[in-house]
Amino acid sequence: MDEYSGPLHFRKVRRGDSEGIAEVCHRTGYYGEDLRGSGRFDDRRLFALLFALYYPLYEPENCFVAVDGSGGIKGYCLGALDSRAQAIRYRRRMTGRILLRALSVSWWRHPESFGELLNFGRVSSMQGGLDDLYARFPAHLHINLLPDCRRRGAGSALIALFESEARLSGAGGIHLVTSERNLEAVPFYQKLGYERERTLSPGLWRDAPEALSIVFVKGL
Numbered sequence: 001m002d003e004y005s006g007p008l009h010f011r012k013v014r015r016g017d018s019e020g021i022a023e024v025c026h027r028t029g030y031y032g033e034d035l036r037g038s039g040r041f042d043d044r045r046l047f048a049l050l051f052a053l054y055y056p057l058y059e060p061e062n063c064f065v066a067v068d069g070s071g072g073i074k075g076y077c078l079g080a081l082d083s084r085a086q087a088i089r090y091r092r093r094m095t096g097r098i099l100l101r102a103l104s105v106s107w108w109r110h111p112e113s114f115g116e117l118l119n120f121g122r123v124s125s126m127q128g129g130l131d132d133l134y135a136r137f138p139a140h141l142h143i144n145l146l147p148d149c150r151r152r153g154a155g156s157a158l159i160a161l162f163e164s165e166a167r168l169s170g171a172g173g174i175h176l177v178t179s180e181r182n183l184e185a186v187p188f189y190q191k192l193g194y195e196r197e198r199t200l201s202p203g204l205w206r207d208a209p210e211a212l213s214i215v216f217v218k219g220l
């Protein structure tokens with residue numbers, strides 16, 4: 001695929017963006033690296049259901065995309081302004097879809113993805129929740145850009161849009177989770193004023209349990 005060096009435009013998510021968002025999610029899903037053909041998690045649909053699709057489906061007002069000259073989605077910032085409410089809605093609305101995909105397709109067509117799904121469940125219960133952060137930092141976000149659109153200010157522009165939406169809603173702060181292994185994301189968040197609040201162990205992926213997750217926070 002050709003690299004894109006043209007201008008990027010930023011807008012709110014629209015109906016019909018889910019496919020492009022799923023693609024970006026999967027192509028940046030392993031500490032910012034491409035999961036396609038990696039043998040780590042080849043089921044793109046399951047991966048996007050887990051990590052991205054809730055937001056454009058159920059909270060599109062807090063979601064922004066970067067698009068190229070022909071409207072193709074090159075990146076996004078997705079999030080929720082009230083993480084406590086979002087966690088409840090996510091369980092109610094996504095669990096059935098995730099299980100349906102996992103049990104009808106993933107387990108036999110993508111057994112590595114099925115195995116990783118079970119691992120994600122185990123890791124998140126070992127890491128514990130972030131409920132104690134919700135009062136001061138109620139919003140959370142996920143930001144991902146394809147490699148040819150990085151280091152051009154797009155991440156800063158997308159996150160600024162999300163932050164201004166969060167400020168308008170009266171949210172007092174934002175939290176997010178990344179990994180110490182993500183060498184692009186960590187300096188990016190620090191540059192934008194996010195502070196390291198805690199680490200979570202073990203790491204998310206089966207092949208890197210030593211790579212601690214980092215929780216960053218920023219007051220608004």
Ligand SMILES: CC(C)(COP(=O)(O)OP(=O)(O)OC[C@H]1O[C@@H](n2cnc3c(N)ncnc32)[C@H](O)[C@@H]1OP(=O)(O)O)[C@@H](O)C(=O)NCCC(=O)NCCS
Nearest residue numbers: 032144145150151152153154155156178184185187188191
């Ligand atoms: C992390 C990410 C969103 C940053 O977006 P971006 O558009 O590349 O960032 P920007 O161009 O707005 O950079 C703003 C500042 O952040 C810092 N920064 C961004 N990328 C950096 C990198 N790779 N190394 C060091 N500093 C970096 C720099 O200070 C930069 O300012 P500068 O370019 O003037 O020096 C992008 O690299 C990305 O999508 N990575 C893959 C997906 C991912 O890891 N997402 C986070 C998951 S938790």
